[in-house]
Amino acid sequence: xxxxxxxxxxxxxxxxxxxxxxxxxxxxxxxxxxxxxxxxxxxxxxxxxxxxxxxxxxxxxxxxxxxxxxxxxxxxxxxxxxxxxxxxxxxxxxxxxxxxxxxxxxxxxxxxxxxxxxxxxxxxxxxxxxxxxxxxxxxxxxxxxxxxxxxxxxxxxxxxxxxxxxxxxxxxxxxxxxxxxxxxxxxxxxxxxxxxxxxxxxxxxxxxxxxxxxxxxxxxxxxxxxxxxxxxxxxxxxxxxxxxxxxxxxxxxxxxxxxxxxxxxxxxxxxxxxxxxxxxxxxxxxxxxxxxxxxxxxxxxxxxxxxxxxxxxxxxxxxxxxxxxxxxxxxxxxxxxxxxxxxxxxxxxxxxxxxxxxxxxxxxxxxxxxxxxxxxxxxxxxxxxxxxxxxxxxxxxxxxxxxxxxxxxxxxxxxxxxxxxxxxxxxx
Ligand SMILES: *Cc1c(COP(=O)(O)O)cnc(C)c1O
Numbered sequence: 001x002x003x004x005x006x007x008x009x010x011x012x013x014x015x016x017x018x019x020x021x022x023x024x025x026x027x028x029x030x031x032x033x034x035x036x037x038x039x040x041x042x043x044x045x046x047x048x049x050x051x052x053x054x055x056x057x058x059x060x061x062x063x064x065x066x067x068x069x070x071x072x073x074x075x076x077x078x079x080x081x082x083x084x085x086x087x088x089x090x091x092x093x094x095x096x097x098x099x100x101x102x103x104x105x106x107x108x109x110x111x112x113x114x115x116x117x118x119x120x121x122x123x124x125x126x127x128x129x130x131x132x133x134x135x136x137x138x139x140x141x142x143x144x145x146x147x148x149x150x151x152x153x154x155x156x157x158x159x160x161x162x163x164x165x166x167x168x169x170x171x172x173x174x175x176x177x178x179x180x181x182x183x184x185x186x187x188x189x190x191x192x193x194x195x196x197x198x199x200x201x202x203x204x205x206x207x208x209x210x211x212x213x214x215x216x217x218x219x220x221x222x223x224x225x226x227x228x229x230x231x232x233x234x235x236x237x238x239x240x241x242x243x244x245x246x247x248x249x250x251x252x253x254x255x256x257x258x259x260x261x262x263x264x265x266x267x268x269x270x271x272x273x274x275x276x277x278x279x280x281x282x283x284x285x286x287x288x289x290x291x292x293x294x295x296x297x298x299x300x301x302x303x304x305x306x307x308x309x310x311x312x313x314x315x316x317x318x319x320x321x322x323x324x325x326x327x328x329x330x331x332x333x334x335x336x337x338x339x340x341x342x343x344x345x346x347x348x349x350x351x352x353x354x355x356x357x358x359x360x361x362x363x364x365x366x367x368x369x370x371x372x373x374x375x376x377x378x379x380x381x382x383x384x385x386x387x388x389x390x391x392x393x394x395x396x397x398x399x400x401x402x403x404x405x406x407x408x409x410x411x412x413x414x415x416x417x418x419x420x421x422x423x424x425x426x427x428x
Contacts, residue, residue, distance in 0.1 A: 010384070015042025018402045018409055020389065029388040029413045031399055036203070036235050037266030038402045040315055047265055050311030054304050063091060063301035070306035077313055078272060081244055083231075083253040086274040090293075091301035095234035095260035096130025098271035099196070101295055102230045102256040103134050105275060106194035109228065109282045112291045120153075122184060122195040122227070124160040124177075126205030129196060129232050129258075138196050141205060143394075156184055156192070162208050164347045164358065164366070170211040178217055185225035194228035194256070200246035200351060203235035206396045207356025209349050216250040228255040228279075234271070235354070238262030239316065239403050242326045242352035255279055265312030266402075270305035325352050325403050328410060332399075335414045344425035355399040357417075359425060369395050375424060382420035388413055397421055 011023045018041045019027045020034075030038060040047060054070060061068050075089035090105070092098050103121060110118035121138050128144070129135040137152040139145045145152075158180040159173075166173035185192070199215050202208040222229045231254035236246035240262065243249050247257070256279060260271035285291040316322065329352045339345050339357065346360035359375050361367045369375040376392025383390055390398050399417050401410060 010389075017041045017043075018405050027387065028384065029401070029409065029416070031383065031388040031401055031413050031417070032390040033262075033400050033402050034266060035391065036240075036400050037261045039238060039262045039265040039312060039321075039404070041402050041404050044265070044315075046315060047267055047308050047311050050307045051267070051304050054307035057303070059304055060299065060302055062298070064296050068301060068303045068306070070303045070310060071301035074306040074309050074313075075272075077310060078259075078274065081313070082257060082274050083245060083247045083251075085253045085276045086257055087277050088275045088280045090273045090275065090295075091306075092271045092273065092297050093269045093299045093302070093305075094130070094271050095232075095258065096132040096135045097297060098234065098258040098260050098273045099129045099135040099138070099230075099232060100132055101273040102232075102258050103138060103194070103196065104295060105256060105273065105279060105283075105293060106228045106230060108291075108293060109279050110193050112282045112285075117191055118193045118227075120156060120188075120192050122156045122158060122181070122192060124197060124202070125157055126160055126162070126202060126208070127157075127196070127198060128202075128204030129198075130234075144204075156188070158184065160202055160205065160208060161211055161214055162202075162206075163211060164208075164349075174211040174214045174217075177214060178221070181218055181221055185221055185227060189225040189227060192225075192227050194230050195222050196230040196232060199231045199233060199236055199252065199254075200241055200249055201236050201354050203354075204393060206358065206393050207349050207354060207398060209351050213250070215247070215252055219250075219252045219254070230254060230256045230258065232258045234258055234260040236351075238312075239322045239325050240352055240354050240400070242322065242329055244316075244322060246351075263312075264305050264309045265315070267308045267312070268302065268305035269299070270302060270309055319404075321403055328403075328405065328407065329353055331407050332410055332414060335411065336418075339418050339421065342422060342425070345421065353401055353403060353405075356393065357397040357399070357421065359395045359397065359421065371395075378424045379420045382423050383416050386416040386420060388416040388420075390417075 012020045013023045014021050079087050123138045127140045140157050159176045161173035161177045163170040163173040237259045257274040264270050283291050346358040349356045361369045380392050
């Protein structure tokens with residue numbers, strides 16, 4: 001707050017397309033999709049109309065013991081587009097609540113079947129699953145999570161295959177992950193309820209892309225050892241990586257999948273936890289058996305949010321948005337190639353339209369910038385001056401543009417990105 005109060009705070013008044021406008025009328029590209037949410041841009045007529053149409057019917061009605069029309073229609077749609085086997089939908093209102101639901105469901109799934117010893121979780125180093133206490137317990141970013149350690153339940157942490165910080169060797173990095181997972185499953189498998197993972201791209205940990213085949217192998221190991229797989233697709237879902245879900249990239253079907261962020265096109269707070277029939281059936285019993293999943297939020301399955309999510313998914317189809325993402329991603333990749341030779345650019349990581357650029361003090365030794373230098377923050381402030389908003393992750397510059405961004409817009413945004421990086425690293 002001290003930094004914020006002494007800064008000139010940015011106050012957004014409106015949005016149009018992929019630009020946001022502040023109260024002085026200055027325009028900015030939304031270079032991080034308003035924290036990784038936005039899909040179709042801002043103030044989109046089709047999405048606005050879906051909300052106002054629904055508003056003319058009902059703004060909210062509970063899902064506790066009843067249903068509403070858009071929540072049913074959206075659930076049906078989600079089961080059609082999700083990885084196969086995910087036939088059941090449990091709504092909530094943020095990625096973190098969706099994660100809480102997944103971990104509680106995984107725990108109670110085993111409990112209901114008498115496997116009471118299966119109660120711990122495996123997570124990955126630098127994992128981020130949201131900021132509520134359960135989600136933090138399966139999180140592993142020391143800067144955000146360490147202070148709360150005494151409040152958390154313990155989880156097993158396996159290495160994330162972060163090849164750049166593993167001497168640049170993808171094979172070795174992946175082997176370290178797989179062998180740690182295999183060892184844990186072989187020795188402690190009977191105590192473990194689930195593995196939770198950000199599939200293919202670890203987001204808040206620094207936009208770190210897994211080596212090909214890693215997710216597939218992790219999924220196979222879990223299946224073999226009777227441990228559930230929870231895919232946290234909150235950041236990667238809805239086209240961001242060039243597939244509808246990152247799990248699709250390796251034909252992985254998790255037991256539980258959490259979605260949020262882009263679900264409503266980034267318009268309203270709706271999240272969901274999808275489950276297989278097998279998970280669902282572990283709770284399906286006579287009242288007397290007391291197998292109920294006791295969990296609910298006041299705004300669960302909000303009709304306005306579900307209506308806009310349906311309209312967003314229709315736009316995905318009408319505009320063949322995902323094929324577009326793949327083309328745009330290769331355009332961005334080519335444009336950023338020039339940055340690779342810059343003296344302080346350590347690594348450019350990208351999957352689809354999810355890009356992280358790790359800045360380093362020494363390119364040869366890969367020595368990071370000291371955190372006190374706030375290199376990411378400074379590059380971000382420079383980008384803002386140049387007309388683009390983003391938010392860094394430590395020394396990693398983040399570029400996560402709305403999926404609808406055109407090549408012309410991506411061209412302008414990548415120019416700003418490059419200039420902001422060069423000016424703070426080389427410009428003194
Ligand atoms: C953002 C994020 C969350 C948390 O979502 P909120 O809606 O902010 O609670 C969880 N997992 C991942 C991978 C995320 O990127």
